[in-house]
Amino acid sequence: MPQRSRRPGTMRGWALTILFLLVFGPPALIAVFRFLPVPVTSLMLIRLAQGYALHHEWVPYRRIAPALPRAVIASEDDLFCAEPFGIDGAALWDQADGWLHGSRPRGASTITMQVARNLFLWPARSLLRKALELWLTPQIAMLWPKRRILEVYLNSVELGPGVFGAEAAARHWFGRGAAALTPDEAARLAVILPDPLHWSPLPPDPWVSDRAALILRRGEGLGALLDCAR
Numbered sequence: 001m002p003q004r005s006r007r008p009g010t011m012r013g014w015a016l017t018i019l020f021l022l023v024f025g026p027p028a029l030i031a032v033f034r035f036l037p038v039p040v041t042s043l044m045l046i047r048l049a050q051g052y053a054l055h056h057e058w059v060p061y062r063r064i065a066p067a068l069p070r071a072v073i074a075s076e077d078d079l080f081c082a083e084p085f086g087i088d089g090a091a092l093w094d095q096a097d098g099w100l101h102g103s104r105p106r107g108a109s110t111i112t113m114q115v116a117r118n119l120f121l122w123p124a125r126s127l128l129r130k131a132l133e134l135w136l137t138p139q140i141a142m143l144w145p146k147r148r149i150l151e152v153y154l155n156s157v158e159l160g161p162g163v164f165g166a167e168a169a170a171r172h173w174f175g176r177g178a179a180a181l182t183p184d185e186a187a188r189l190a191v192i193l194p195d196p197l198h199w200s201p202l203p204p205d206p207w208v209s210d211r212a213a214l215i216l217r218r219g220e221g222l223g224a225l226l227d228c229a230r
Contacts (some may be wrong), residue, residue, distance in 0.1 A: 001066045001067075004177040010197050013070055016192050017053055018188045023083075025108075026136055027139055028121050029119075029120075029145075030070070030136070030139050030143055031036060031143060033119070033152065034143055034144050034148060034213045035185035037058040037139055037155070038119065038155065038156055039056070039058075040056075041118050041119045041120075041156050041164075042118070042119060042120055042121060043117075043122075043123060043156075044056065044123065044156075044164055045159060045164060046122060047122070047158075047161075049110055052161055052162035053161075053162035054160055054162055055164065055168040056155075056156075056163075056165050056168050057165060057167040057168050058080065058165065058166040058167075058178075059155065059166065059170075059177075059178055060151070060166045061147060061150065061151040061154070063167075063178060063179045064151075064154055064166045064167075064178045064179065064181075065176070065178060065179055065180065065181040065182075065186060066229070066230070067181060067182065067183040067185075067186035067187070068154060068178065068181055068186040068189065068190075069150050069229040070186070070222075070226055071153070071156060071183070071187045071188075071189070071216070071219060072106045072111065072150075072153070072157075072190045072193065073111070073113075073219070073222065073225070073226060073229060074215050074216075074218040074219035075187075075190035075191070075193060075215045075218075075220055076110075076111055076114070076190070076191070076193060076220055077109075077110045077111040078225060079225065079228065080110065080111050080112075080146070080150075080225075080228070080229075081114065081146055081224075081225050081228035081229065082087060082145055082225065083110060083141070084141070085137070085139075085141060085142070086110055086111075086112025086116075086137040086138060086141035086149070087110060087112075087137055087142045088110050088111060088114065088136070089139070091115055097205050099201060109115075109133070110137070111149065111150070111153050112137050112140055112149055112170070113133045113134075114153065114157070115137075115140060115149055115156070116132075116133050116136035116137045116140055117129070117155065118153075118157060119131055119152075119156070119157050120132075120136060121133065121136075122230045132140045145228075146228035146229070147228065150228075150229055154166045154178075155167075155175050157193065158196045158197075159171065159172075159173075159189055159196050160194065160195070160196050160197075160200070161196075161197055162194070162199055163196070166178035166181075170189075172204075173185075173189070173200075173201050183216060184212060184216070185201070186211070187212035187215040187216050187219075187229070188201035188204060188208055188209075189201055190200075190212070190215050191208050191212050191215065192208075193209045
């Protein structure tokens with residue numbers, strides 16, 4: 001009898017502990033990662049569990065060629081520097097409308113939302129994951145300056161099978177460090193961001209080359225929308 005009476009309390013204790021970690025753990029890590037390099041992300045751990053290798057090397061923002069943040073902003077989120085809470089409301093509304101009408105909408109994930117997903121969540125699309133992104137993203141946007149968001153993004157984003165971050169990707173694909181990437185190479189890396197497990201910047205097939213050229217032209221026209229990346 002005494003053991004039975006303790007079990008509900010023990011279960012409640014574990015449940016409260018797990019709830020506490022889920023609610024306060026990510027915000028605490030967000031605060032820590034404002035200053036410290038991110039050693040590993042949830043996506044890296046997922047890929048390891050799937051059998052992929054892990055190639056990742058953190059480098060400071062100043063050691064990444066300026067062409068790469070310019071290319072990823074032009075490709076993924078051209079309003080990045082102007083988004084106060086890291087969310088594109090219009091794109092998000094379009095995605096929600098698509099869900100309600102039974103379609104499978106694409107896009108709406110800003111760079112800040114991708115950081116939240118890469119660090120803490122999982123790649124498969126679902127309403128739960130999107131809801132968690134929307135909870136985590138404003139916290140990142142409020143606690144980190146834009147340059148820091150870009151620095152973490154460029155050091156943790158997936159850019160090939162088992163390849164994470166600008167430095168590992170530059171060495172894997174082009175045999176040089178991230179600081180030496182050319183504008184064309186940076187644009188080709190930006191092209192493969194939506195599906196880095198299946199798309200490759202090498203060899204540059206016509207679709208990748210055309211898309212990279214479009215990203216380069218788009219980046220040239222962004223003007224002040226790139227101020228936060230400089």
